[in-house]
Amino acid sequence: MAKRRYELTETRIAKLQKEGRGEGIGPDYQPWIRIHDFSSNGRVHRRYSQKVRRIVQLLSDIEEDIFLKFDASDLVVDIREQFPLPRADTLRIAELHGTRHPCVKGVVAVMSTDFVIDLPGPRRIAIAVKSGDELAKRRVCEKLDIERSYWLERGHEWHLVVDDAVSHDERLHLQQTAEWASLDLLEGVEGWDGRAQDLMLEIFAAAPRERLLDVLRRVEERCGWEAGDALALAKHLLAIRSLIFIGDGRLDVFGPVEQLDRREASDVLAA
Known part of the structure; x- marks a missing residue:
């Protein structure tokens, strides 16, 4: 106390x-x-x-x-x-x-x-x-x-x-997302607005059960990005709520794409 x-x-x-x-x-x-x-x-x-x-x-x-x-x-x-x-x-x-x-x-x-x-x-x-x-x-x-x-x-x-009211995994996810919002993950790289559109299109064109990591690697290869750029951008989009996480616990890059959804009004107050 x-x-x-x-x-x-x-x-x-x-x-x-x-x-x-x-x-x-x-x-x-x-x-x-x-x-x-x-x-x-x-x-x-x-x-x-x-x-x-x-x-x-x-x-x-x-x-x-x-x-x-x-x-x-x-x-x-x-x-x-x-x-x-x-x-x-x-x-x-x-x-x-x-x-x-x-x-x-x-x-x-x-x-x-x-x-x-x-x-x-x-x-x-x-x-x-x-x-x-x-x-x-x-x-x-x-x-x-x-x-x-x-x-x-x-x-x-x-x-x-x-x-x-908050599970251990959800706590870690919330803390990570807050850190992604406070850190400038995109520092020194131009054209992130266009890249965000490319990434969103790739994510939502993928099969729901496809591994998120495979989708991130594919968009990096197709667009000529550096390794890790897609994950950094996905984290940033989650932090600013352009993407929303709908899975249990915390984001798992080895898990399915269906962890992510487009931004929509969702009441997180019920928990």
């Missing part, structure tokens, strides 16, 4: 509010909690979001997994992590439920939601991310009930995501 680097006081809360924590949208949003606010023995992550064009603060491996799924979704408009809830509202809900509100040494804490996801419509979904071990604790469940009630009062969906 993360330990606070800064002692929670009313002065500290006022300072964070003055900084604009929990405010803004898109690239201007500032999360209520940042990694440097804690001295943690656990794993934390800072990921660049292709969706909102800023560094996202993630406090656990589970949060990273869920963030990468949302960041890759065509349906998501905005992602806001560590989103603060007004204390007046959470205090009222806690009293209504007969539950103790979270406090630290007598200071009423600001509760937060792990992710707030905006979709077209407008539609908003609040996401709490927990491990199975945490859910075995009564106090954790009491705090989740306050959070859930806050969002339902406002007519928004609230979902609890547990750490087994």
Whole structure:
């Protein structure tokens, strides 16, 4: 569990509010909690979001997994992590439920939601991310009930995501795709727009069960590309969602072409 680097006081809360924590949208949003606010023995992550064009603060491996799924979704408009809830509202809900509100040494804490996801419509979904071990604790469940009630009062969906929602292979695929998007795989090579069209035509003209590696090699030979160019381009197209991966787990170049499909709106939020 993360330990606070800064002692929670009313002065500290006022300072964070003055900084604009929990405010803004898109690239201007500032999360209520940042990694440097804690001295943690656990794993934390800072990921660049292709969706909102800023560094996202993630406090656990589970949060990273869920963030990468949302960041890759065509349906998501905005992602806001560590989103603060007004204390007046959470205090009222806690009293209504007969539950103790979270406090630290007598200071009423600001509760937060792990992710707030905006979709077209407008539609908003609040996401709490927990491990199975945490859910075995009564106090954790009491705090989740306050959070859930806050969002339902406002007519928004609230979902609890547990750490087994993302498989090991899917986690690796999501991490790889994020890296392909952040690296300039096409640096120093011209004409990639035309090459992308050639590659897409070759992929979708192939038999569904043909090995993807054979298709990539064939387009390299036919078009006179360097070895590895087709795979680099396929990775890039996956990262920017021009191609979508529909297989189980992660991309397997030795697997069939039918792992890949043309871009279309696909809801990855159900998992």
